[in-house]
Amino acid sequence: MKYSIFSLARAALSGHKNWPRTWRDAQPKSHYDVVIIGGGGHGLATAYFLAHKYGIRNVAVLEKGWIGSGNAGRNTTIVRSNYMLPGNTGFYELSMKLWERMEQDLNYNTMMSQRGIVNLYHSDAQRDAYARRGNVMRINGIDAELLDQAQVRKMMPFLNFDNARFPIQGGLLQRRAGTARHDAVVWGYAHAGDRLGVDIIQNCEVTGFTRDQNGKVTGVETSRGAIGAGKVGMAVAGNSSRVAAMAGMRLPIESHVLQAFVSEAIKPLIPGVLTFGAGHFYVSQSDKGGLVFGGDIDGYNSYAQRGNMPVMEDVCEGGMALMPMIGRVRLLRQWGGIMDMSMDGTPIIDRTPIDGLYLNAGWCYGGFKATPGSGLVFAHLIATDTPHEEAKRFRLDRFQRGAMIDEKGVGAQPNLH
Amino acid sequence: MRIACPFCGERENGEFTYLGDAKPKRPAMVAIDGGAGAPGEAEAFYDYVYLRDNFAGEMSEYWYHGGGCRSWLVIERNTLTHDIKSVRAAPGAGAAKAGAK
Known part of the structure; x- marks a missing residue:
């Protein structure tokens, strides 16, 4: 159904007891034009754009658990496009523009809130680096403002500006950045894709690929039987290496655990998203009032979806250095998600050497903000067999060609510690 | 996750510090070492x-005990559960260097 003020009024009159399903619980058919493995934000967005923009509606999204149960439900919901290197800048701005119209496109309230992000700087050199980043953004038509200390103080007076080791000198502000509701993004794409005919099949784990005599992928084996496919797209970040191994591929990726934290709810404190420039700590405040924050990966290979104490301590130390009163707030929840850490810290969206198999992987720390952009460019790749203009550098063979995109030098092995 | 260092005992x-999979061995790079270079050398590198491999399950890994005895260790650990099966000293001083096993 289409949601509107009228559907809301109608449902209210019957006590909200007669809402229809947001999307169908589809049974697998024997064959689809395109099968997407992975019912997270990226997989569902890909299916939506295939149906909406590229006219391919015979599409299935296969999810081993329930949709949004992987990293789509384990992130810190931040949306931004403050990237500097060619390849990243345009892609993340494409994604940002899709975020800005997502609710209208999907007919779903994703609670997109453009409250801004401030990346703090703590030295003259860091100010210069941020000024350069801001200039690159502005040349590319992206909003960026360099703030001095007085301007940051006005926005966030609670910060520890006079920290003896890392005094806050100012920050780089992107006003259009912000947060969105992660579950709503998943359900929004499921809702919109479903209305266009996409089958969303849950509890359907892919266990292998079927290939013809030329090696072309002709479908997938699943826990619910074999499903034929003209093309197969993988959007299973965190587990990309495991799925790729079923097709005999090794990837330039390590899986690592990244933790995130939520405090008890407090009154409105932090206006937008805030990042510490001298350590790895970032924080925003959810609509419910909890402080949502995180930092570094734990630093060892893991598929366990839980982390360890040293990184919790490190993250909390970053928070204490930036805003000492955070120490009075109790930690409510903590969780870990499994990141595809690519070797240069940048995603891979490309065809694979195997005919009929397409790869969307390597999102490192930053998959959530890329959700709509990733869906659009991956759908473009699958539908046309050519990379989208804004994703033409996210190639699988870039390591072999020496064409890495090391935006922050943060891959699996940053060796910065 | 606590690691029982064979020299220092159990520590947090x-x-x-983690290095990674202990299995891959550095291939010979004749071209860089002044030779003519063999076919497939660049691909091997x-x-x-x-x-x-990014293996899900038990894998052997190099860890460095920088906060203790500063030894290189080889740890067999399950990446699905974080359970540690064995910890031993990496053979030879500077075992992570080329060619060590």
């Missing part, structure tokens, strides 16, 4: 530097 994992 914050004292240790690409494989060694960038590609990973």
Whole structure:
């Protein structure tokens, strides 16, 4: 159904007891034009754009658990496009523009809130680096403002500006950045894709690929039987290496655990998203009032979806250095998600050497903000067999060609510690 | 996750730094070492530097006890559960260097 003020009024009159399903619980058919493995934000967005923009509606999204149960439900919901290197800048701005119209496109309230992000700087050199980043953004038509200390103080007076080791000198502000509701993004794409005919099949784990005599992928084996496919797209970040191994591929990726934290709810404190420039700590405040924050990966290979104490301590130390009163707030929840850490810290969206198999992987720390952009460019790749203009550098063979995109030098092995 | 260092006893994992999979061996790079270079050399090096098994299950890994005895260790650990099966000293001083096993 289409949601509107009228559907809301109608449902209210019957006590909200007669809402229809947001999307169908589809049974697998024997064959689809395109099968997407992975019912997270990226997989569902890909299916939506295939149906909406590229006219391919015979599409299935296969999810081993329930949709949004992987990293789509384990992130810190931040949306931004403050990237500097060619390849990243345009892609993340494409994604940002899709975020800005997502609710209208999907007919779903994703609670997109453009409250801004401030990346703090703590030295003259860091100010210069941020000024350069801001200039690159502005040349590319992206909003960026360099703030001095007085301007940051006005926005966030609670910060520890006079920290003896890392005094806050100012920050780089992107006003259009912000947060969105992660579950709503998943359900929004499921809702919109479903209305266009996409089958969303849950509890359907892919266990292998079927290939013809030329090696072309002709479908997938699943826990619910074999499903034929003209093309197969993988959007299973965190587990990309495991799925790729079923097709005999090794990837330039390590899986690592990244933790995130939520405090008890407090009154409105932090206006937008805030990042510490001298350590790895970032924080925003959810609509419910909890402080949502995180930092570094734990630093060892893991598929366990839980982390360890040293990184919790490190993250909390970053928070204490930036805003000492955070120490009075109790930690409510903590969780870990499994990141595809690519070797240069940048995603891979490309065809694979195997005919009929397409790869969307390597999102490192930053998959959530890329959700709509990733869906659009991956759908473009699958539908046309050519990379989208804004994703033409996210190639699988870039390591072999020496064409890495090391935006922050943060891959699996940053060796910065 | 706590790691029982064979020299220092059981310590919290914050004292240790991770290097990664202990299986890959550095291939010979004759071209760089002044030779003519063998066919497939660049591919072998690409494989060694960038590609990973990224194994889900038990794998042997190099860890460095920087917060303790500063020894290189080889740890068999399950990446699905974080359970540690064995910890032993990496053979030879500087065992992570080329060719060590």
